[in-house]
Amino acid sequence: MQQPFLIAALLLASLTGCLSDTLDSSYDTMQEAIERGAVHKGWIPTWIPADVTRLSEVHNLDSNASALAFDLPRGSTWQLDSSCREVAYADTVPSRFDRSWWPSDKTLATRYRFFRCRADAAEYAFVGIDPVASRGLHWRTWSR
Numbered sequence: 001m002q003q004p005f006l007i008a009a010l011l012l013a014s015l016t017g018c019l020s021d022t023l024d025s026s027y028d029t030m031q032e033a034i035e036r037g038a039v040h041k042g043w044i045p046t047w048i049p050a051d052v053t054r055l056s057e058v059h060n061l062d063s064n065a066s067a068l069a070f071d072l073p074r075g076s077t078w079q080l081d082s083s084c085r086e087v088a089y090a091d092t093v094p095s096r097f098d099r100s101w102w103p104s105d106k107t108l109a110t111r112y113r114f115f116r117c118r119a120d121a122a123e124y125a126f127v128g129i130d131p132v133a134s135r136g137l138h139w140r141t142w143s144r
Contacts, residue, residue, distance in 0.1 A: 021062045024099070027055040030070075042121060044068055045138060047081045052136065056101040064121035067095040067139040069102060074134050083118035084127055091116070093124045095139040103130075103137070112137070 025043075027033040030052050038044045043059045043066055052070040059066035072078060089109050095102060103112070112128040119125040122140035129136050 022058065022060045022097075024056075024058045026057070029053055030055065033057075045081070047079070048136075048138065049076060049078050051076060056099065058097045058099055060096070063096075063142060065096045065139075065141050066122075067097045067099065067102060068137065070136050072129075072134040072136050076134070078129070078136065080115055080127060081117050084115040085117075087114050087116045087126075089114055092126050092128075093141050093143060096141050103128075103135075 025033075025036070025038060027036065027038065030039075030044075030048060030050050033039055033044050033055055038057060039046055039048075043057055044055070048068075048070070049072065051073050053073075055068065055070040057066065057068045089112070092114050094105075107130075108128065111130045111132060113131070115127040115129075117125045117127055119140060123142045125138070125140045127136070127138050
């Protein structure tokens with residue numbers, strides 16, 4: 001009788017390990033993100049430009065914290081949400097996620113322009129734009 005119990009315990013443990021409140025996704029285009037429901041579910045804002053590519057996204061289901069990075073086509077203009085106001089890097093709250101695709105603190109501080117936007121699902125929402133690399137960021141977070 002111990003063997004069926006052991007098998008059941010191992011199965012339960014493996015299922016529990018698969019359930020995570022933090023989910024990572026990537027999309028080649030904004031259209032793919034739309035088709036896969038990331039915009040409809042609110043993980044990617046509707047006002048992110050339609051022509052962005054190489055989107056990487058992570059979000060936590062419990063806290064609604066999220067982080068998004070993407071490429072902007074060279075020379076494109078991006079109309080930010082009307083609630084967004086430019087802020088200094090020192091006035092941002094860091095993303096809660098550590099991912100290989102997220103810029104280092106040094107890169108953020110020296111290359112990006114920042115905007116604080118209306119936070120719809122968290123305490124803070126920010127946008128970062130690197131005009132040289134044509135890279136954009138959006139993240140929602142809570143105070144630490």
